[in-house]
Amino acid sequence: MLIYLRPRLPPAAIMKNRPVTIKDIARQLNISVSTVSRALRGSADINPETKKSVIDLAAELDYQPNSIALSLVKSKTNIVGVIIPDITIPFFASAIKGIQEVASAAGYNVMICQSSESEEMEVNNTQALLSSRVAGLIVSVSGKTKNFDHFKTIKRRGVPLVFFDRVCEEIEASKVLADDYNGAFQAVEHLIKMGSKRIAHLAGPDLLKLTQNRKRGYIDALQRANLPVDLSLIKYVDFNRKQAYEATNQLMALPQPPDAIFAISDRVAIGAIMALKDKNIRIPEEVAVVGFGNEATSAILDPALTTVMQYPFEMGIIAAQLFLEQVNVDLETYIPKTEILNTDLILNKSSRRR
Amino acid sequence: MLIYLRPRLPPAAIMKNRPVTIKDIARQLNISVSTVSRALRGSADINPETKKSVIDLAAELDYQPNSIALSLVKSKTNIVGVIIPDITIPFFASAIKGIQEVASAAGYNVMICQSSESEEMEVNNTQALLSSRVAGLIVSVSGKTKNFDHFKTIKRRGVPLVFFDRVCEEIEASKVLADDYNGAFQAVEHLIKMGSKRIAHLAGPDLLKLTQNRKRGYIDALQRANLPVDLSLIKYVDFNRKQAYEATNQLMALPQPPDAIFAISDRVAIGAIMALKDKNIRIPEEVAVVGFGNEATSAILDPALTTVMQYPFEMGIIAAQLFLEQVNVDLETYIPKTEILNTDLILNKSSRRR
Numbered sequence: 215m216l217i218y219l220r221p222r223l224p225p226a227a228i229m230k231n232r233p234v235t236i237k238d239i240a241r242q243l244n245i246s247v248s249t250v251s252r253a254l255r256g257s258a259d260i261n262p263e264t265k266k267s268v269i270d271l272a273a274e275l276d277y278q279p280n281s282i283a284l285s286l287v288k289s290k291t292n293i294v295g296v297i298i299p300d301i302t303i304p305f306f307a308s309a310i311k312g313i314q315e316v317a318s319a320a321g322y323n324v325m326i327c328q329s330s331e332s333e334e335m336e337v338n339n340t341q342a343l344l345s346s347r348v349a350g351l352i353v354s355v356s357g358k359t360k361n362f363d364h365f366k367t368i369k370r371r372g373v374p375l376v377f378f379d380r381v382c383e384e385i386e387a388s389k390v391l392a393d394d395y396n397g398a399f400q401a402v403e404h405l406i407k408m409g410s411k412r413i414a415h416l417a418g419p420d421l422l423k424l425t426q427n428r429k430r431g432y433i434d435a436l437q438r439a440n441l442p443v444d445l446s447l448i449k450y451v452d453f454n455r456k457q458a459y460e461a462t463n464q465l466m467a468l469p470q471p472p473d474a475i476f477a478i479s480d481r482v483a484i485g486a487i488m489a490l491k492d493k494n495i496r497i498p499e500e501v502a503v504v505g506f507g508n509e510a511t512s513a514i515l516d517p518a519l520t521t522v523m524q525y526p527f528e529m530g531i532i533a534a535q536l537f538l539e540q541v542n543v544d545l546e547t548y549i550p551k552t553e554i555l556n557t558d559l560i561l562n563k564s565s566r567r568r
Numbered sequence: 569m570l571i572y573l574r575p576r577l578p579p580a581a582i583m584k585n586r587p588v589t590i591k592d593i594a595r596q597l598n599i600s601v602s603t604v605s606r607a608l609r610g611s612a613d614i615n616p617e618t619k620k621s622v623i624d625l626a627a628e629l630d631y632q633p634n635s636i637a638l639s640l641v642k643s644k645t646n647i648v649g650v651i652i653p654d655i656t657i658p659f660f661a662s663a664i665k666g667i668q669e670v671a672s673a674a675g676y677n678v679m680i681c682q683s684s685e686s687e688e689m690e691v692n693n694t695q696a697l698l699s700s701r702v703a704g705l706i707v708s709v710s711g712k713t714k715n716f717d718h719f720k721t722i723k724r725r726g727v728p729l730v731f732f733d734r735v736c737e738e739i740e741a742s743k744v745l746a747d748d749y750n751g752a753f754q755a756v757e758h759l760i761k762m763g764s765k766r767i768a769h770l771a772g773p774d775l776l777k778l779t780q781n782r783k784r785g786y787i788d789a790l791q792r793a794n795l796p797v798d799l800s801l802i803k804y805v806d807f808n809r810k811q812a813y814e815a816t817n818q819l820m821a822l823p824q825p826p827d828a829i830f831a832i833s834d835r836v837a838i839g840a841i842m843a844l845k846d847k848n849i850r851i852p853e854e855v856a857v858v859g860f861g862n863e864a865t866s867a868i869l870d871p872a873l874t875t876v877m878q879y880p881f882e883m884g885i886i887a888a889q890l891f892l893e894q895v896n897v898d899l900e901t902y903i904p905k906t907e908i909l910n911t912d913l914i915l916n917k918s919s920r921r922r
Binding site (some may be wrong): 291293301302304307308310311314318323324325326327328330335338339342343345346455484487488491495510513514515516517518 | 599624645646647655656661662664665668672678679680681682684689692693696697699700723809827841842845865868869870871872
């Protein structure tokens with residue numbers, strides 16, 4: 215990429231979106247803006263020491279020339295980028311339907327990238343979408359992401375950012391998510407009411423706030439009912455059916471196997487059901503199962519699955535609306551919003567003991 | 569990101585970054601462009617000495633054929649664009665997994681757009697992906713697309729194009745698809761063997777070759793068994809569960825309702841099953857049901873669904889490979905390939921009468 219600075223400073227309105235400007239550097243070094251500008255352009259008529267201190271500070275502050283920012287802002291497309299962990303999870307497909315409905319109505323195209331639960335892929339996706347000059351990004355974070363610099367880059371570039379479902383707490387951005395804590399609490403409370411005493415939990419990747427919130431709901435429901443919390447009954451399975459199958463086999467091989475399983479998602483619950491069926495363990499008589507997500511097929515599974523209903527389509531709609539409201543505002547002064555959607559427990563045969 | 573600021577590069581230096589063209593070779597050897605071109609193509613009417621010096625210089629300068637295409641490639645990204653009709657259909661999600669596996673290994677990012685079965689959206693998707701300078705496009709055609717100009721644009725731009733599953737016959741491009749005719753034939757043959765005599769067909773959008781091939785398989789299987797083809801038993805439902813539900817209700821309200829339903833997809837079969845269940849019609853005793861696609865949940869439905877197994881993941885892998893083999897060749901001389909994947913009939917309770 216060939217970059218060169220323009221001699222002129224960009225309009226103030228654009229500058230507001232930039233965390234660091236030439237003015238900031240000038241102020242901090244107590245020199246003139248034009249000196250900073252010439253230093254950054256490599257002008258020969260600037261004292262080498264001054265030049266060095268300007269360049270060092272620019273590096274330290276992660277200063278980006280405004281001409282780039284300007285051209286980026288000017289050349290934005292009508293594309294909304296979406297990054298999701300796994301396209302085969304119906305939840306995300308439904309959320310994308312919601313995003314697309316709102317985005318299309320507003321004249322935007324939706325481009326979707328899949329991180330495949332990999333931090334590296336998520337970083338690549340972000341770069342690819344930014345290089346496509348997207349007008350905004352809507353992201354559900356991968357279960358393996360530990361470093362959030364790529365999300366900071368999005369913000370630094372002045373590109374509107376919205377998280378949905380799997381949100382990133384560390385980044386200040388608008389968010390829409392389900393009431394994971396209460397959804398889990400109600401699911402486990404229901405299992406207890408149905409007579410379960412040893413309830414296992416197939417949890418998601420522990421890095422995710424969503425996993426932590428659902429696990430907290432599970433633990434609090436047990437404690438509220440004065441049931442012991444047995445950590446050997448909690449297994450982490452990455453939203454993966456095969457892992458859920460194997461974890462269920464491990465649970466059922468315990469000296470004291472569980473009499474119920476609360477799964478982090480319907481897909482995980484299906485893995486558990488398959489393992490139980492393969493061992494001829496009756497559902498719900500011997501082991502009750504509750505999922506999370508109310509995927510399209512949960513009602514016609516055998517047995518039909520009790521599940522926490524989320525509203526992914528609505529979540530997608532809100533995520534897209536949260537993007538749209540950032541399009542024509544000054545992002546510096548925009549105050550991010552967090553929207554939390556209620557869940558509902560859908561009762562079916564997989565947990566109904568009486 | 570820290571950007572180093574450089575003075576503007578002189579044109580000559582920029583030139584140096586360009587790939588070597590036939591013109592460079594012609595100029596350096598002081599011969600005509602057409603002589604170079606013919607020499608590189610191995611024409612017999614060129615002096616062998618000239619031919620040798622052209623080939624030697626081409627090797628020395630690391631000349632690569634098709635400089636026009638190459639200069640386009642230069643400005644292309646490492647992004648593969650994928651357009652699918654509906655992200656909520658598990659078949660497409662699996663195909664994308666396959667595409668992504670091959671593309672990622674080759675250093676490509678995958679960007680997915682959804683046409684939502686709309687020709688207009690498909691055109692918009694194509695434009696958006698082309699404007700993102702994708703290195704290639706892998707497309708499964710919408711059920712409503714009648715005009716194929718946008719696919720011609722892709723070809724005209726020298727962007728590699730591959731169709732999968734829902735292919736476009738009118739465009740010369742590489743294709744990978746399932747053996748839809750034989751898959752359907754076997755499914756209907758099986759229903760006949762199980763004793764069905766009035767087999768309905770829930771078909772897809774008639775514009776699609778896939779719909780036509782599966783319907784042909786259905787009709788031929790009936791005729792092979794000397795069963796009448798009753799057009800009132802064929803309903804078109806757009807791969808849509810709700811439409812399938814309603815069409816099934818219409819079928820069951822006929823004076824002579826069907827005793828079996830062959831559905832164009834598992835999703836359509838699920839719509840049929842829901843309609844039958846709501847009317848307390850026993851499956852398979854009163855009406856047998858067969859789907860197409862072997863979606864992840866078909867085995868744990870109630871009743872478990874007999875279905876034609878397709879291999880979407882493998883289809884995605886082949887589609888991506890067909891894209892990759894076009895990346896560094898002269899598309900003018902590339903001969904498109906069509907790969908047809910076998911299907912398998914998976915027997916389950918929904919059709920098993922004896």
